[in-house]
Amino acid sequence: MYRGMDINPNNIVMTSSLRADDEEYVHPQGRTRIVRKMFDRAPDGKWLEKDRGPLGFRTPNGLVWGHAPDEFGYICRSPGFSVATVYSRSQIKELGELYNDDEFEGPLVRPRVRRPWPVLKLPKKHPANMDPPLGAIDEGCEEGHEDPEYRTYTMRWDEFSSDKSTAAQVATSDGASTSQSAPPPARGCSADPAQVCRGRLEPNDASPPLVNHYRHAYHYLWCNHFVERLKAQKRPTDLITRTVHQMNRHGIMADNNGILVFDTPEAMLPYMLEMNWEPVPGMHVPDDPETTARYAAPLEMVLPDVDDNVDAETNAGDDPQLPCDVCKDEMAAESDHQQPDEDVDMDDPQTKVNAEPTMKALPASGLFSVQDIPKLEEFIPEGLFPDVLLVHDPQQLTNHKQTSDDPVKYRRIYPVLPRDSDEDKPSAKKEELVAHLYLHPANQFGSGHHSFVYRAPLTLPPPLSARSRTGQCTVAAKLAYRRCTAHRLLRHEADVYNAFPKDTQEEYCGFNVVPPCHRYPVPVGAIVPKFFGFYVAEGESSRPHSEHAICSEDGPCRVDWMSPILLMEECGQPVEPEKFTADQRTECFSLLLRLHNLLIRQGSFYVRNVMIQPGPLTLSPERRSFAHPSFRLIDFGRGECFDRTPKGPNDEEWVKLRNNFQVRVFDELRCAREQLLIEQVVGF
Known part of the structure; x- marks a missing residue:
């Protein structure tokens, strides 16, 4: 059952200033998320009651929902009457008056959860796994609205994946399957942003696998773009040194072709003995005393372990001679x-x-x-x-x-x-x-x-x-x-x-x-x-x-x-807020309105308690930007939940408590308008 007090609680007196259905219309505040359509009524259409209209497709908060701004429109509560409300495309279809799919772009779909970029992982057959399974990438609404019976998921693949196979099918609770594919979606190469590939490291999954000078198969190979960068270096070992440091993991041996990864010192020992721990052609061994010491010390303890290295590429810039910890003073200051x-x-x-x-x-x-x-x-x-x-x-x-x-x-x-x-x-x-x-x-x-x-x-x-x-x-x-x-x-x-x-x-x-x-x-x-x-x-x-x-x-x-x-x-x-567009200020304010629909107050509304981060969160962090911000309300130490139910129709104490709560809600809305620089009282 949907939450919310009214299905369509807004009554709007239609004026020419509200009409925005002209394709060349430009909002004076530069808004792009605006209701533009005017849905036609059948001449014999019924009166649309305020809180008994068609539900249509809703999000769990009970509010009117549309897949795009052009799926909303004004509709008169009675044919020829100037008092209107806002309906969605799905409501119009349910109403059954003059609905035409051709007026809209794309099919009519239901709301779906947008999943953040996957970070957690779990064996695919573990009973605690979810549906969609952990590791499934949100590929957008083009794929996300498929019939669940035939739905497939693309799984994130990287060097931390448990399943290194090139393809795997994962069953879901409803009988659908997921596809774990390698390579993952193309992205900017970490070794050369001008190129796209799976990443700096690729699995050594050829048959037979590539081996090093001592006939040991690499665990991972450098991508082609990184190999080209190595070839262009006067001293490629410097670039390899910084790159291995950036991985922040001990137990890695690297050369010009790829890396070997060891989980324990005991596993690494046979390789060290075979090499006599001497530099050999094609095998990288740190060649300065400080780096050698940092690599040698952790081998006395059980791996994995990490150090406090700073990102080599961020701090070292383009100078191949700079060590990866060149900015320790700046990091400490920060x-x-x-x-x-x-x-x-x-x-x-x-x-x-x-x-x-x-x-x-x-x-x-x-x-x-x-x-x-x-x-x-x-x-x-x-x-x-x-x-x-x-x-x-x-x-x-x-x-x-x-x-x-x-x-x-x-x-x-x-x-x-x-x-x-x-x-x-x-x-x-x-x-x-x-x-x-x-x-x-x-x-x-x-x-x-x-x-x-x-x-x-x-x-x-x-x-x-x-x-x-x-x-x-x-x-x-x-x-x-x-x-x-x-x-x-x-x-x-x-x-x-x-x-x-x-x-x-x-x-x-x-x-x-x-x-x-x-x-x-x-x-x-x-x-x-x-x-x-x-x-x-x-x-x-x-x-x-x-x-x-x-x-x-x-x-x-x-x-x-x-x-x-x-x-x-x-x-x-x-x-x-002073740096925001009018649409973004309204979006922030809507978070508080939605909170109040749950009968919850934030309790201390200040801009410091409204957070922003780059988005969309469905993308990996390096691909996010503030062009698609994500907002949240925080700090509920002084929050208030009005969750008391009336004992009966004449519960005067409940009425008094509800009215007092509503007064505090109005005060919080007034404060929020001031904090978010919202000038209009209604329709903002």
Whole structure:
């Protein structure tokens, strides 16, 4: 059943200023997402009631939906009557009046979820896999609206893929299949942006495979464009050195043709003995003392391991003589510069009183490093959602008191999963799903009135992993200050996140009409970041301490509690509305309107709590741009959910609470118009 209070709640008095069906019409504010059509009525057409019109195709939020802006149009509520509303193409077809497919471009389709670029991977036959399976690339609406019975998926293929075969079929729950294809869709070559290929490394899958000087088959070969670059170098070993450093993984031996990858020092030892660890023609061995030391040291421990190298190509530029860590000073300086947090106003004098000191630290390394680790933008499969979070926190950011380097054990409070209700049944006893979170002060990227936010590497419960050199992905980890009110706000924010329906964290194709923005359709993006759980240290209370319930933010108590941890998707930087188009400001405002349709208030609406990142998220990060931005609302520590149902038709207390809530909603809308520079009161 669709959510929403009214099916088509907008009444519009038609005037000439609203008509935009002229093909040469140019909106005075430069808008491109505008309702232009005027749907004709049959002379004997019935009166269209305000909240009983045809449903048509809807997104789960219950709002009018169309696949493109030209699928919306004005329609008079009665033939010849000047009061109109906005209908979609699918509503007109359901209404049955003068509908003609030829008036529209493309077929009539239903809304579908747009999947972010895949980062997670899981064995294809694992029972926790999803439909579509993890690793499936969103190929757009041209492919995504196929009949599910015959639908196929193209799977992401890269050097981190578990299945290295050139093609594989993956069955889905509805009997459809997926095709894992190599090569993946053509993209800019990482070795030569002017070319397109599968990437810098390609599998050595020829028969027989290419071998090196010692008759050992390469695991991967350089792409043709990279080989050409090597041939053009006076000292190709310098380029190979920087490229191998950029991979941020030990146990790699490379030459002019390709690489061999070793998971342990023991596996690498026979090759070292055979070569006597001497440079030979065609085999690359680091030739400077510093690089040699950095390569040799990690071989004393179990691999994989990582270091804190900076991206070689980004920092070294075009000079082949520059080492890959040439910009360590700049990197250290950059780590000291923190981005504004979602709940901080740097112009607020109270910030200086409330803000906790920001810890400065050396760049993170090893499993704490976020260098080249992708951020998590997908949902974690419910069957592998962590029960336990082992937090690696050597700098005691969580305020733990352990003297050893052992991780601190946290337990999931939210989300509450179906399997949690069965945990007391003897037959349902199962091994707990354990994830690892790595906190480091150098990875802090926000601080505000009550919390620090860290970009934190996350290792998910096996066999679930991410496509990175360590199998990790990054999430935003929010920790409370050591004040009672800060803990209370963070726990309340977790309550609000737990109340969000799943579709508020998903992106759909097409556009919604969100009253009162009835003239300007907006993309159906996610409203809030994906929620990856709320965790409390084992032995700590899952609720705020009652003795501090009356403490105010103006006079909080300093406490010695361990901080809970809120994990969510990282969603970019705060918006700057003065740089936006009118369409983009309306899109940001529509997020709040959609939130209010759920009877939820954000509670502290400022532009710092509206985030922007390049998109679309269906593409790989290097192909995204701010020409297709993705927006999110964040910071719900002061949010409010009106979820009380009336006891009966004469429940006066409920009416009073609802009216008071509505007053606060109107105040929040007024504040949002000011913050987002929206001048029009209606129809913006």
